[in-house]
Amino acid sequence: MADQDLLETDQPLLVAETLSKSYGRIAACRDVSFSLYPGEVLAIVGESGSGKSTLLQLLSGQLAASGGQVSYRMRDGVTRDLAALGEAERRLLFRTDWGFVHQDPAQGLRMAVSAGANVGERLMAVGWNHYGRIRESASDWLTRVEIDVARIDDAPRTYSGGMRQRLQIARNLVTGPRLVFMDEPTGGLDVSVQARLLDLLRNLVAELHLAVVIVTHDLAVARLLSHRVMVMKGGRVIETGLTDQVLDDPREPYTQLLVSSILPP
Amino acid sequence: MNAPAYNFAYLDEQTKRMIRRAILKAIAIPGYQVPFASREMPMPYGWGTGGVQVTAAILGPQDVLKVIDQGSDDTTNAISIRKFFAKTAGVATTTATEDATVIQTRHRIPEAALHANQVLVYQVPIPEPLRFLEPRETETRRMHALAEYGLMHVKLYEDIARFGHIATAYAYPVKVNARYVMDPSPTPKFDNPKMDNCPALQLFGAGREKRIYAIPPYTKVVSLDFEDHPFEPYRFNAPCALCAAENSYLDEIVTDDKGSRMFVCSDTDYCEGRQAAGHHGALSAAPYKDKAQGGANG
Numbered sequence: 001m002a003d004q005d006l007l008e009t010d011q012p013l014l015v016a017e018t019l020s021k022s023y024g025r026i027a028a029c030r031d032v033s034f035s036l037y038p039g040e041v042l043a044i045v046g047e048s049g050s051g052k053s054t055l056l057q058l059l060s061g062q063l064a065a066s067g068g069q070v071s072y073r074m075r076d077g078v079t080r081d082l083a084a085l086g087e088a089e090r091r092l093l094f095r096t097d098w099g100f101v102h103q104d105p106a107q108g109l110r111m112a113v114s115a116g117a118n119v120g121e122r123l124m125a126v127g128w129n130h131y132g133r134i135r136e137s138a139s140d141w142l143t144r145v146e147i148d149v150a151r152i153d154d155a156p157r158t159y160s161g162g163m164r165q166r167l168q169i170a171r172n173l174v175t176g177p178r179l180v181f182m183d184e185p186t187g188g189l190d191v192s193v194q195a196r197l198l199d200l201l202r203n204l205v206a207e208l209h210l211a212v213v214i215v216t217h218d219l220a221v222a223r224l225l226s227h228r229v230m231v232m233k234g235g236r237v238i239e240t241g242l243t244d245q246v247l248d249d250p251r252e253p254y255t256q257l258l259v260s261s262i263l264p265p
Numbered sequence: 266m267n268a269p270a271y272n273f274a275y276l277d278e279q280t281k282r283m284i285r286r287a288i289l290k291a292i293a294i295p296g297y298q299v300p301f302a303s304r305e306m307p308m309p310y311g312w313g314t315g316g317v318q319v320t321a322a323i324l325g326p327q328d329v330l331k332v333i334d335q336g337s338d339d340t341t342n343a344i345s346i347r348k349f350f351a352k353t354a355g356v357a358t359t360t361a362t363e364d365a366t367v368i369q370t371r372h373r374i375p376e377a378a379l380h381a382n383q384v385l386v387y388q389v390p391i392p393e394p395l396r397f398l399e400p401r402e403t404e405t406r407r408m409h410a411l412a413e414y415g416l417m418h419v420k421l422y423e424d425i426a427r428f429g430h431i432a433t434a435y436a437y438p439v440k441v442n443a444r445y446v447m448d449p450s451p452t453p454k455f456d457n458p459k460m461d462n463c464p465a466l467q468l469f470g471a472g473r474e475k476r477i478y479a480i481p482p483y484t485k486v487v488s489l490d491f492e493d494h495p496f497e498p499y500r501f502n503a504p505c506a507l508c509a510a511e512n513s514y515l516d517e518i519v520t521d522d523k524g525s526r527m528f529v530c531s532d533t534d535y536c537e538g539r540q541a542a543g544h545h546g547a548l549s550a551a552p553y554k555d556k557a558q559g560g561a562n563g
Contacts, residue, residue: 088411110398110419117422124422125415131425131491153426 011073013038013179013211018068019058021051028054030235032068038178041205041212043226043243045219045258051235052215053183059213060100060181061090072179095122099172099180103187105164108171109156115142115167116152122175141170145200162193166200173204182214186221198224219262223247231255274321274354280304284322284477288468291479296441297409298392303475308349312342313371314472316388317349320369323384323468324350329357331365336373336514336531343371360534372435374456376513376535379465381482387450389471392478394438394448414446417489425494434499440487441480455498455514460486503528508539509546 012035021029029051036042044052057063059070061082073079075097082090094100102108109118119138120128128134139149145166156164165185172180185201186194202225205212216222222229222243229246231239231254239252250256272278280302287301306314324330330350334343338360346369347358359365362377369386379385395405398416408416417438424432437454441447449460450469460467460480467480480486490496501515506527513535515528527548530536 087407091411091413113398113419113423114426116426117419120422121415121419123415124418125413129418129492131422132493134422135426 011079012036013073014059014213015071015079016059016068017071019055019065019070020067021054021058021063022066027235029058032237034230034237034240036179036211036213038211039209040228041210041214041226043222043229044213044215044232045217045222045229046232047217047258050232052217052232054235055232056181056183056213056215060098061085061094075178095125096175097177097179099169099177101165101168101172101180101182101185103184105156105161105168108168109164111157112155114153114155115147115159118156118167119171119174122171126175137174141174142167144204145170146196161189162197165189165197169201169204173208173210176208177210179211179213182212184216184218185214186216186218194221201225219247219259231258271353273326274324274350274356275307276304276318276321281322284318287477288319288322288479291468291477292466292481294445295481295484296445296447296478298476298478300475301477303472306472308345310473311390313346313369313388315470315474315477316369316371316386316472317346317470318472319386319468319470319477320346320350320367321354323386324354324356324367326354326356328366329359329364331359331362331368331534332370333368333373333375333532333534334371335516336375337533339533361538362532362534372451372453373514373531374452374459376510376530376532377538379459379463381464383465385463385465385467387452387467387469389448389450389469389476390473391436392448392450392469392471392474392476394436394446409445412444414440414489417446418491421489421491421494425491431490431494431496437496438489440489442484443487446489447478447480453499453514454488454496455500457486457488457496458498462486501528504546505530505536505539506546506548508536508544510536510539510544 014036017033019029019032032055044055046052058065070082071079072082116135116138119141120134123134123137139152142149142152147163147166156167159167186197189197198221214225226243229241229243230237233254239246239255246255247259250259284301287299291297291299304318306317308314330347332343332347334340337343350356351358362375366382367384367386368375371388393405395408395416398420399405421431435453436448436451437457439447439449439457439460449457462483462485464482466482469478488496501517503515504511505513505515507529510530513530513532516531517526517528519526
């Protein structure tokens with residue numbers, strides 16, 4: 001049992017090897033390599049157009065890479081190349097073992113169906129066929145993301161921005177994924193709502209032992225959530241290291257600029 | 266009876282061959298929506314152009330055609346289509362379910378049990394069961410291909426969350442041959458059990474959406490549901506006012522503006538047959554029915 005646990009955290013969950021993506025002459029992403037371990041939070045920071053979102057799409061298999069490969073250790077312990085998975089397997093992976101939190105909740109939610117059905121959809125997709133149990137699980141998750149259970153039958157379009165984002169998180173976590181991708185999850189929210197969401201995320205990540213790849217331009221988000229930071233510029237990773245190390249003692253001139261351009265409150 | 270100005274059954278032979286190929290493919294893959302090059306028909310979309318094209322493609326000179334609309338043989342839609350084929354194909358027509366070899370239907374399955382020599386042709390407005398949940402055709406096709414049908418249960422979940430029971434009363438989604446989820450066209454869910462293991466061939470034509478699908482004879486058809494909210498066919502809790510039938514699908518007819526209503530069989534042929542056989546309901550006082558003729562060509 002102990003060996004099993006050791007193996008579980010000892011082996012990387014997601015491995016990227018010399019990942020590249022070019023659109024014609026434009027290289028959006030060049031030679032990115034890293035390993036992500038279970039329970040580890042990796043922040044990808046950089047300015048707009050630095051290739052962060054492209055990288056996230058490559059990692060999550062939504063975009064085919066021009067070079068390099070991404071491999072993922074499946075629940076059965078076998079590490080497999082994502083590009084070699086069939087579409088059915090990839091989609092199953094996407095809605096069971098992975099989560100994807102979009103910046104705009106409208107992209108990740110079904111705005112016209114109730115919150116309960118939004119959370120329950122992944123469960124029904126993997127064959128849950130008992131209304132009472134689906135609903136129980138949905139209300140449990142709404143409670144965990146601090147949404148009033150009385151609003152379980154309301155459509156997300158009646159929710160505030162912060163509630164929508166929390167609902168999107170609940171929807172992604174309901175199947176107990178091991179890896180969650182987040183694309184600017186706090187973008188577009190006001191500061192106090194951001195703080196609350198970050199607090200919630202940090203608790204959930206620790207509690208569920210989630211591995212997270214989070215793309216953000218907000219260094220405060222990276223500081224608060226992540227263990228490691230990758231700084232990107234012009235499609236390349238220019239600096240990587242422990243969060244505190246990179247943010248307190250930036251080596252590259254660009255990172256120094258990035259860190260020093262935070263406005264003091 | 267026949268009009269030489271038309272090719273047999275209106276459509277030209279090449280078109281009929283194209284439609285037959287689509288039908289054969291549909292039969293080979295039960296519940297799968299086969300695209301076909303739907304033609305303009307001399308009637309508006311929504312009047313059964315899909316069903317008419319399927320009927321035209323399978324009709325032979327020996328066939329006996331019955332056309333029903335909401336179970337009734339004598340509504341405008343049913344009469345126009347019946348006359349259309351009487352004129353362009355010169356085939357015999359009937360209103361008796363047992364005598365027909367091809368039955369084109371809009372929104373009902375006849376009450377009388379179908380037999381192996383019959384083909385039931387449905388007119389379908391929207392063939393895609395996932396359409397209102399997923400508007401992208403590329404995505405719904407992929408979902409069918411990968412048998413990702415969780416979304417269909419989302420719709421049923423919404424029903425229960427909102428109304429306390431599965432409130433979908435028509436176009437109730439079914440799973441055909443344990444593979445494809447299919448929209449049975451807007452038939453009441455009362456008719457869903459009749460599709461299961463049916464001896465007759467069932468063909469579905471959607472003219473505007475350009476799709477044909479099929480349920481071959483003796484195919485398993487299961488209505489989707491939840492373990493704790495099982496599928497239940499719905500029927501008004503009353504006997505037919507004309508023939509006292511307890512097990513047929515009923516139409517509700519409002520008879521005045523004071524709230525009076527009567528329930529009558531939606532399948533007119535079934536109802537007339539029962540009345541001819543001596544069954545009388547509370548309101549069957551119409552004297553002309555006492556001729557006890559029931560059935561053929563009214």
